[in-house]
Amino acid sequence: MPTAQQARHTHRIGVMKCKAGRYLRLITRTQASIETTQMTASRLTPEGTRMSNLKIAIVLGSTRPGRNGKAVADWVLAKAKARTAAHYELIDLLDYPLPHLDEPLPPAMGQYAGEHTKEWAEKIASYDGFIFVTPEYNHSTSGVLKNAIDYLHAEWNNKAAAFVAYGSLGGTRAIEHLRGIMSELQVAHVRQQLSFSLFTDFENFCSFNPAALHDDASIIMFDQLESWAGALKKLRG
Numbered sequence: 001m002p003t004a005q006q007a008r009h010t011h012r013i014g015v016m017k018c019k020a021g022r023y024l025r026l027i028t029r030t031q032a033s034i035e036t037t038q039m040t041a042s043r044l045t046p047e048g049t050r051m052s053n054l055k056i057a058i059v060l061g062s063t064r065p066g067r068n069g070k071a072v073a074d075w076v077l078a079k080a081k082a083r084t085a086a087h088y089e090l091i092d093l094l095d096y097p098l099p100h101l102d103e104p105l106p107p108a109m110g111q112y113a114g115e116h117t118k119e120w121a122e123k124i125a126s127y128d129g130f131i132f133v134t135p136e137y138n139h140s141t142s143g144v145l146k147n148a149i150d151y152l153h154a155e156w157n158n159k160a161a162a163f164v165a166y167g168s169l170g171g172t173r174a175i176e177h178l179r180g181i182m183s184e185l186q187v188a189h190v191r192q193q194l195s196f197s198l199f200t201d202f203e204n205f206c207s208f209n210p211a212a213l214h215d216d217a218s219i220i221m222f223d224q225l226e227s228w229a230g231a232l233k234k235l236r237g
Contacts, residue, residue: 057130059148062144110153130161163179
């Protein structure tokens with residue numbers, strides 16, 4: 001005959017097993033729910049790699065002949081191709097030859113008149129985030145990039161942005177100006193940025209050969225940008 005103490009001990013073991021079973025079932029259901037949510041929010045590429053529905057544009061902000069920016073933007077795009085949390089595309093401002101801002105009404109009103117503006121607005125509206133690749137001209141960003149940004153308003157709002165710059169001082173002053181512009185447009189700009197020096201990341205100031213340290217920095221930038229772009233996508237509904 002088991003003693004009263006043994007009976008209590010057996011009862012406690014039974015209660016603990018019951019609680020453990022419920023806890024394991026809860027973990028299993030929660031994990032299944034997370035996986036279902038992730039599958040719903042993503043799609044499969046033809047190669048079978050899971051890809052998020054997030055769309056992020058890499059905006060090349062230089063149109064000069066012989067520009068260094070194209071090599072930089074291509075490098076960013078190549079790094080982005082390895083990502084599975086977002087789909088990245090390159091927008092080359094050469095393909096969108098916008099005149100100096102010629103809309104009769106302020107962009108914040110959203111009443112665009114020009115066909116070139118409507119085309120540009122439709123393109124930008126389709127993205128959840130942006131990586132701006134900018135040179136540094138006279139302590140600021142390029143005129144062509146500033147003009148392209150100024151054309152629109154709502155299409156930028158409540159999205160996320162990151163910055164990649166190049167110049168004699170790594171384009172840092174161009175980025176600082178872009179941060180102020182993005183704040184006014186209600187764009188969440190992430191802390192991590194990439195700054196390429198014409199002295200150390202280019203050969204003869206024209207052949208792009210970035211230092212290895214930028215690889216790790218780019219991963220942080222992508223992680224931050226994708227997190228913010230995803231959160232703001234939900235906010236926009």
